[in-house]
Amino acid sequence: MQFYMAPMEGITGYIYRKAYHKCFGNMDRYFAPFIMSRRLNQKEIRDILPENNEGMELIPQILTNRAEDFLAIAKEIRQYGYDKVNLNLGCPSPTVTSRNRGSGFLALPKELDRFLEEIFESCPMTVSIKTRIGVEDEEEWPQLLEIFEKYPLEELIIHPRLKTDQYKKNTIHWEAFKKAEESSRHSLCYNGDIVCKEDYEKVVQRFPGTEKVMIGRGILKKPWLAEEIRNGDKKDSSRYKEELFGFHEELLKGYMDYMSGDRNTLYKMKELWAYLGTSFTNPERYMKKIRKSQHISEYRIWVGNLFREQDLIL
Ligand SMILES: Cc1cc2nc3c(=O)[nH]c(=O)nc-3n(C[C@H](O)[C@H](O)[C@H](O)COP(=O)(O)O)c2cc1C
Known part of the structure; x- marks a missing residue:
């Protein structure tokens, strides 16, 4: 199993990641919180500077719905030595979704398709997507999956919640992840509500084919969680x-x-x-x-x- 650290804006910046990597060091990939500015600001640059992320695989993330902006940001990120970038289609925050970005972009499948076509035509880096499964209805998911199937994604990270679910308890749409597992050609990563070893085990039982999980709040609450899962012991x-x-x-x-x-x-x-x-x-x-x-x-x-x-x- 590969473990990914979820991007968490305001929390898992490079200072957090650096301390975590030094003390636990057990994440296969770290995802940087989203970058929105067409020209990276000082804070965004510091966050992805190679010298602030030594020894770890960091994947920068972009949040936008304009292909032109995505390409401009990707180009700048590439100058720091990165060859992979992640697109945020999951953020449920109203300030983001009201402008049709993050999970708000999922409401516009045609525009999303066009956007992906444009970025895959000329982005010089491999692109992965981190997504929710729709805006307000699980029925939206098959169409979104079909769109994602058209493009050579490096991987597809799925947080199986709708935009309207926000982070409410017990709103994981298990069937949606299953559908992706059954029908997608992409390499999938499961994300959502793994906050203890038992949660992780339930995910693996439900989806035995899972090879990658991304953990966010579970790591904030229990930074030793990945180690506990890996070691299989619960008592130390x-x-x-x-x-x-x-x-x-x-x-x-x-x-x-x-x-x-x-x-x-x-x-x-x-x-x-x-x-x-x-x-x-x-x-x-x-x-x-x-x-x-x-x-x-x-x-x-x-x-x-x-x-x-x-x-x-x-
Ligand atoms: C405070 C906070 C900030 C977040 N910032 C980002 C972000 O910058 N980019 C992103 O894709 N997701 C962001 N997320 C979503 C997480 O990456 C993750 O998908 C979500 O918390 C579900 O996973 P979890 O249940 O393991 O926490 C954020 C979540 C929280 C709680």
Whole structure:
């Protein structure tokens, strides 16, 4: 099985990926959060600079519905040494979909087809797609799949939810992924709601042919998850805790080196604790203190207390 780290805008930028790769290092591919600007801005450039992504296979991602823009961005990305790029057809955020981008583009199959025709005609890189299965009805999926079949995609990453499902619980459309498995010639990757080892096992049971899974929030909550799945053990909580602490220190250092002032670093770390916190027994008291921390010294005390006094939930 190959494991991919999902792109998560605002969270899995290069500082996160670098710390993760150093401490866990077990992802076959990392996907960078989407790039939208026709001319890459400094933040987008820093995120994909080879020296910030050493030792890992990074796939940059583009979010647009204009072939001309896609090609211009791909051309610029290529200058940094990349030969693969991913197209985002999954983002459900209203600011994106209202302009028919991300999963909003799935509402316009004819335009999408034309867009793909244009980019496949002249893109000098191999292109993969990360997609949802439609806008508001699973019935849309067969037509979209047919369109994807026409093009030589490097791979097709499917998050089997509709745009309107957003991230609501129990809205995975298993049948849609099955349909793709049965009918698509593309190399498929499953993405969605793998947040523990059992979730992963259920996916593999349902789709025994699966060779690639992409994990997003599951990694944010349990950065050791891929290791746990790979090792097949479920009991080594103290080892994972030690690794998690090391990862936390590395990440904190990464943000402190890059950002000015405690405030910005703490903003980033607190955002992550919304996910990480769910993996500790009785985290509430510590989360409150972490959220209220104004200085890194104070923050460190409460993180230390949490690691000392509570266990991980595996
Ligand atoms: C905070 C956040 C940011 C995200 N940013 C991106 C993004 O930049 N590009 C993308 O294709 N998907 C993005 N996603 C979607 C994830 O990559 C992934 O498809 C989704 O979370 C489902 O997988 P999961 O259940 O394993 O998290 C984002 C999701 C979250 C929660």
